[in-house]
Amino acid sequence: MSQTDAHTTVFPRIAPVGIAGLLVSFADRLSEPANRAALAFRAAIEAEPLDGIEEVSTSLTSTFLRFDPLHLDHTRLIAHLQDLLKAQDWSRAALPEGRRHFRIPCVFGTDLAPQFDEAAQAAGLSAQEAVASLTAARPRVLTIGFAPGQPYTGELGPEWDIPRQTALTPRVPEGALVVAIRQLIIFSAPTQTGWRHIGQTAFRCFRPESDDPFALRPGDEISLRAITPAELERIRAEDQTGQGGADVEVIR
């Protein structure tokens, strides 16, 4: 414990997670540079992994390492991470290679997404303005988490800095587009949530039966194309892949 610095407010900060995990945090609130740093730091560790590191992942602003403490001790791993942290300014690192842009058809509002009007109002926008704002946005996948393949994307403009509801919606379906705190999520499975359900897609984030079960990766970008409920119905009827009618292009 003495080598880690969980108590400090200075970033980057290294803290233990159980006996077999270390968390390298670049900030304690979401920012684009901190997210970029976490992704780049993960890539650097994966490029030259120490023996004993078993898994590296990212959350919004942190890189997480799971390792075998019986083969790689905390002191040695922390020293390695501190050296790596000093090697460059991680918040200025490039985004991951091979990023893609997913253009996803989405029904806004209607009884398929009953909280659209309420969310638009909270953002101070008319329904028309809200659709325009959401279809013009091109948020980036900041992290995949909570449930398999589930993207947290952002950041939207400051008007979308609306809080989560205090009461939970008991169940929104798979493919639901939800909004809060300048982020959009497409749910990978039916779930209860405090985020507002503003759109409905046929996009499946998690496809366990597929060779490529996790559709999105951190760094990918999404945009939304407004469609009618009838079009969503048609997409659902024809879609065999889980792509939900989305177009995909590599970002160059």
Add this chain to the structure above:
Amino acid sequence: MTRALIIHRAGPQVTVQDKGRPGLLGQGLSQGGAADPVALYEGAALLRQPASHAALEMAGMGGSFEVTQDTRITLTGAPMQASIDGQTLAWNASHLLRAGQRLEIGAATRGIYGYLHLGGGIATEEVLGARAAHLAAGIGRALRPGDRLALGDDTRAEVGLTLDPAPRFAGGTVRITHSMQTHLFAPEMLERFQSTAFRRDARGNRMGARLEFEGDPFAASGQLSILSEVIVPGDIQMTGDGTPFVLLPECQTTGGYPRIGTVIPADLPRVVQAGPGVTLRFEVVSLDDAVAIHRRHVAELAKLPSTIRPLLRDPAQMQDLLSYQLISGAISAHDDHQ
């Protein structure tokens, strides 16, 4: 025809489990796998097969089972009432289940999760590199009457073996390490947490166990503005109402509630198997001590195969000769430890 296990009746949560799917945290999928991994090692030792083989996990209640060909079985984890064609079976022991016989497994008498292991292991299709059902992620499902599960090849024949299970069904002291957010709890709060007796809420599942207690809620400073961060099994989240919640193998991969500490892997089965009326207490240990305990724990699991012995044949302790498999038990306690 391949050997199969037929499910005639199943409790509400009987699932196929193995060691789960490590390495997919970055994709939002927690490792999952057996709620009580020690049981996987005990079952493997008793059948002298790898601990990577899949078994049936039964939460609180077993079911009624049949095999299509003679099959070695063993029962581990939370002891449950078990019988073959009405003859009571010893728990923590291996037996022969003949084709067509009925294996009945009832309610847990202590603990929560019981396991049925089969010679050759369950050989259902793998999804993402494992056979374990991950109900929260929609991988696999709870078993239902009429299900048939393929079994792997079994090259061995010995049954009638037993072991002393690792003690984990009576609660007691659970050791925890500091987590990344322990410092958000005032020192006296952490002290009170360690002097409080907890009971596991009966509504717990494979995602987590809520802990009940007497006293004021536990709260961290700045609780509502914590950025969602990675979760590992064993993390103790303090939910909004100040009640601790121990995260288990099927937990979500990130969460925004503060963590007061993390249960060490060696003691997590005590939480998983804390049945009704059992008391749990938490004790903070240093990271160095926790790693040393983990080293001993891993060594103990590795040497389980060398602790296997024949079921006792002391007639004074035997209520029912058949329950000890004297007839069908091809005992070979001196078998090589493969």
